[in-house]
Each structure stands twice: as structure tokens, then as C-alpha cells.
Amino acid sequence: MKKFALMMFSVVTVLMLVACGGSKVDDSTxxxxxxxxxxxxxxxxxxxxxxxxxxFDEKMKEGLPLSDMEELTPVLNQSGDFEKINKSSVEEKDGFYITVLAANYSKENLVFTVSFNDNDEVAGLFIQ
Structure with missing residues (x-):
């Protein structure tokens, strides 16, 4: 659980960077x-x-070991069946590409924020 909290902290840090203003990217990116x-x-x-x-990049692998990822299952299960991605956006900030997906599920909606580093590895993952 401590490592899950570390992963969440990393992601919140990335989200704060986004809140400070990222740059829109071109359509192909x-x-x-x-x-x-x-x-x-x-x-x-x-x-x-x-x-x-x-x-994952190395920091994410350390912060969220594979064995701890099973803790994500209840979050996804309580949302119901996946239906579709409703909205999406990408911004670039400090070498990270922050991708936000609004996903519709049968019981509730989730927002996934996935940050990619310049090697296209996942550097942050947040589910809200």
C-alpha cells in the first residue's frame, strides 16, 4: 500500500505540472x-x-510493483463494464506527454491520466 501511495504521489506531481499549464500538441502526437x-x-x-x-519506466516499476497492481482491480470492478472513451486530450509539459482519458463505465465514469516520458514509457498513472 505504501508503494501505491508513492505511485499516486508521483502522479499528483505530474498533474500539478499540468495544472501549471502545458502545451497543446499537434494532432499526430x-x-x-x-x-x-x-x-x-x-x-x-x-x-x-x-x-x-x-x-512503465524504472521509477514507476519501483513505485508500483507488479504485485501491487492487483489493488487496482476493485476500482475497475466497482465501475462496472467498460463502455467507451468519451473524451481525450494530450498536453506536453517538461518532456512529459500527459494524456487524459474520460472513460464511461456502466456504473460510474473514470478519468485515466497517463503520463509518458520522452522514451514513450509510462511515467505516471492515475485513476480517478
Missing amino acids: AEKYITKAEEIVSLMNAGDYEEVHAM
């Missing part, structure tokens, strides 16, 4: 990162945490 983030959401919905974990 936005499409690239939206596609990558949608793949992560799809894998998480399928419970394929190993595949998601393989996309």
Missing part, C-alpha cells in the same frame, strides 16, 4: 499518445497488469 493510453486502459480492463507494468 495527440493521436499517438491517446492510442497508447487507450491500450493501457484496455489492458487494465482485461486485468493484464503484467503487460501494463512492462510499459
Whole structure:
């Protein structure tokens, strides 16, 4: 649980960077990162945490070990069945591409924020 909190802290830090103002990206860059983030959401919905974990950078792998990712299952299950991605956006801030996906589920909606570093690795993951 401590490591899950560390991951959440890392993500909140990235989100604060976004709140300070990021730069919009061109359409092809936005499409690239939206596609990558949608793949992560799809894998998480399928419970394929190993595949998601393989996309993490080293800090994320340390902060959120594969064994702790099972803690995400109740969050996803309580939301119901995945329906669709309703909205998406990408901004660049300090070398990170912050991708926000608003996802509709049958019981409640979730917002996924996935941050990618300049090597296209997941540097932050937040589910709200």
C-alpha cells in the first residue's frame, strides 16, 4: 500500500505540472499518445497488469510493483463494464506527454491520466 501511495504521489506531481499549464500538441502526437493510453486502459480492463507494468519506466516499476497492481482491480470492478472513451486530450509539459482519458463505465465514469516520458514509457498513472 505504501508503494501505491508513492505511485499516486508521483502522479499528483505530474498533474500539478499540468495544472501549471502545458502545451497543446499537434494532432499526430495527440493521436499517438491517446492510442497508447487507450491500450493501457484496455489492458487494465482485461486485468493484464503484467503487460501494463512492462510499459512503465524504472521509477514507476519501483513505485508500483507488479504485485501491487492487483489493488487496482476493485476500482475497475466497482465501475462496472467498460463502455467507451468519451473524451481525450494530450498536453506536453517538461518532456512529459500527459494524456487524459474520460472513460464511461456502466456504473460510474473514470478519468485515466497517463503520463509518458520522452522514451514513450509510462511515467505516471492515475485513476480517478
